[in-house]
Amino acid sequence: MKINIKYYLLILLISISKLFAQTVPTDIIMGxxxxxxxxxxxxxxxxxxxxxxxxxxxxxxxxxxxxxxxxxxxxxxxxxxxxxxxxxxxxxxxxxxxxxxxxxxxxxxxxxxxxxxxxxxxxxxxxxxxxxxxxxxxxxxxxxxxxxxxxxxxxxxxxxxxxxxxxxxxxxxxxxxxxxxxxxxxxxxxxxxxxxxxxxxxxxxxxxxxxxxxxxxxxxxxxxxxxxxxxxxxxxxxxxxxxxxxxxxxxxxxxxxxxxxxYRYFHYLTFNSKAEFERLGALNYIEKFYEKRQTQLSLTNDDESKHATRRNITFVAISENEYKWFDSLFTIFENDGFLEKSFAPHLIDYAQFYLKHKNPEQAKKILSFAIGKYPDNAQVLNALGDLYSLRGEINDAKKYYEKAIELGNKNNDWRVPEYIYNLKKL
Missing domain, CATH: 3.40.50.1820 (Alpha/Beta hydrolase fold, catalytic domain)
Incomplete structure (x- = not known):
């Protein structure tokens, strides 16, 4: 077989040029x-x-x-x-x-x-x-x-x-x-x-x-x-x-x-612990913080940031497993549109925390709201399965786990193995 030397040289040159094109450095401009x-x-x-x-x-x-x-x-x-x-x-x-x-x-x-x-x-x-x-x-x-x-x-x-x-x-x-x-x-x-x-x-x-x-x-x-x-x-x-x-x-x-x-008033207020929350002045401190923030930043409405702070505190309570503190905060915040401003994962976490501390009625209240707001959320359906499983209502638990699996598969939900595991536990 006759070898075309020019052809192979051309291929070699193209390959080398591509290699160098991929490795040519560029300057990082910092200013x-x-x-x-x-x-x-x-x-x-x-x-x-x-x-x-x-x-x-x-x-x-x-x-x-x-x-x-x-x-x-x-x-x-x-x-x-x-x-x-x-x-x-x-x-x-x-x-x-x-x-x-x-x-x-x-x-x-x-x-x-x-x-x-x-x-x-x-x-x-x-x-x-x-x-x-x-x-x-x-x-x-x-x-x-x-x-x-x-x-x-x-x-x-x-x-x-x-x-x-x-x-x-x-x-x-x-x-x-x-x-x-x-x-x-x-x-x-x-x-x-x-x-x-x-x-x-x-x-x-x-x-x-x-x-x-x-x-x-x-x-x-x-x-x-x-x-x-x-x-x-x-x-x-x-x-x-x-x-x-x-x-x-x-x-x-x-x-x-x-x-x-x-720039402490530029970002919404957060707490790292219950101790810090109480040391700074608890709910009164939050109120004063947002009064100063609205003045300094000339804000007319700061509801979104206030909700973010409330969300932060409730999750601090969950992370420290402070049930009584969490429940008192949630009760206060609930009267000011806390559920309406919360996303599905947060509502689920609140409900799961109530389930953990043997308060299924409050968990059901939150999840009923969540399923109304997020009817196509498989994670909410799975949480409802957890609720009915804890209450011993196996048929309802099975129904919600199956719905969670079906919807999760449809939406490529990475949590589907968790839903399947929960169904098998029944």
């Missing part, structure tokens, strides 16, 4: 980089990185700006937090925002954060912020974040220009006056005077420190005492010790927790 000349720091230009949010090019909206000091380390982390808070499934934890990372290399960060802090602050205000505002669609809302030396700079910025930013987030701020930095007493007294003289101060401050954060904790201890004694009512300040966090790792959690606290 844009700029070099900004400082008008205040002599012979100095600053490198900044800018990333706009996912929907920036699809709207004409104005966006808050998060300014990240030590951007060479924390700019990518800020993008990750933004994706987590604004792009994952479910309600957003914060609005979308622009991220600006300001590079402060080891050669410069102490000088800019301490000796030449006033010149660095002017550079940020009149060079960097002006550039961002001139070239991007920004709102008046700005957030400043720094760690360690730049965290100390964040505290200085608050006292020197409190209206420049809406929120100040300082991770492991240093150096601060205390048992370790006694030479900074004048700086401490200056901050004390500032707090006393600015009774109309209206801004947000979040201070994070690691559980093992030597020697930072000496300064934060003094700062916390000062804020407790002198902070005006308008300064919404928070201090948090981050468990199992070292000095080096504190920045990451502080930025995340600080943003979530600053």
């Amino acid at each position: 844009k980089a700029y070099e900004i000349q400082s008008d205040y720091l002599e012979n100095t230009s600053l490198n900044i990185q800018v990333s706009t949010p996912e929907n920036y090019n699809n709207t004409e909206d104005l966006y808050p700006v998060l300014y990240i000091l030590d951007g060479q380390w924390f700019f990518p982390h800020a993008l990750s937090i933004r994706a987590d808070f604004t792009q994952r499934n479910g309600p957003m934890h914060t609005p979308e925002f622009i991220v600006v990372g300001i590079t402060t290399s080891n050669d410069n960060r102490w000088d800019w954060g301490r000796e030449n802090a006033s010149l660095f602050l002017k550079t940020i205000e009149f060079n960097i912020i002006k550039f961002i505002d001139d070239n991007y669609r920004t709102s008046d809302e700005r957030i400043l974040f720094g760690w360690e030396t730049t965290g100390g700079f964040v505290i200085q910025t608050l006292s020197q220009n409190p209206k420049l930013f809406s929120a100040y987030i300082a991770a492991s701020p240093a150096p601060l006056y205390g048992d370790y930095f006694k030479n900074l007493e004048n700086e401490y007294l200056s901050l004390k005077t500032f707090l006393k003289n600015n009774v109309e101060l209206n801004t947000f401050l979040f201070i994070g420190e690691g559980e093992v954060d030597y020697p930072v904790f000496y300064g934060t201890k003094t700062l916390k005492r000062l804020l407790n004694d002198e902070a005006p009512k308008g300064l919404n300040w928070h201090h948090k010790v981050i468990n199992e966090s070292t000095h080096e790792m504190c920045a990451y959690r502080t930025l995340q927790d600080g943003l979530k606290e600053y």
Whole structure:
């Protein structure tokens, strides 16, 4: 047989070209980089990185700006937090925002954060912020974040220009006056005077420190005492010790927790435990939270978020197997349209919890409502089978299990094996 060499060479070349086409790398674009000349720091230009949010090019909206000091380390982390808070499934934890990372290399960060802090602050205000505002669609809302030396700079910025930013987030701020930095007493007294003289101060401050954060904790201890004694009512300040966090790792959690606290009314209220629910003030706390949320976000109707909070609490009760608490909550919420606002899986969980605690009548009431609202839901039919099985009404149980299997097969329901197992148990 005669072999066509040209033909096989052609096939080989096509295969190789396809292989390379599949493996050619593409760049991952995180944003844009700029070099900004400082008008205040002599012979100095600053490198900044800018990333706009996912929907920036699809709207004409104005966006808050998060300014990240030590951007060479924390700019990518800020993008990750933004994706987590604004792009994952479910309600957003914060609005979308622009991220600006300001590079402060080891050669410069102490000088800019301490000796030449006033010149660095002017550079940020009149060079960097002006550039961002001139070239991007920004709102008046700005957030400043720094760690360690730049965290100390964040505290200085608050006292020197409190209206420049809406929120100040300082991770492991240093150096601060205390048992370790006694030479900074004048700086401490200056901050004390500032707090006393600015009774109309209206801004947000979040201070994070690691559980093992030597020697930072000496300064934060003094700062916390000062804020407790002198902070005006308008300064919404928070201090948090981050468990199992070292000095080096504190920045990451502080930025995340600080943003979530600053935007705490943006997301609907959730609780992690009954203890937290009771500690914060139980149902009265929920009422006050939504009053503040509606005011801050200018909402006229917030029923959907209120229902989400009620759903959250009831599932906390279920997860902790707190039947009496669950029943009291459900009774209160039921009178305010709780069943009507609930989806089928949630109604089933409520009914199953009542069945677990030997209250089939309440379970039947919920499932009767559920089957009326969701007549073609196989999971509801299966739950009705569970109800009649518990009551010893085998024929009715069998009927509903069979209906669940039939409807489940029709709708490619992945729970069909569960329905079949329940039928066999009879």
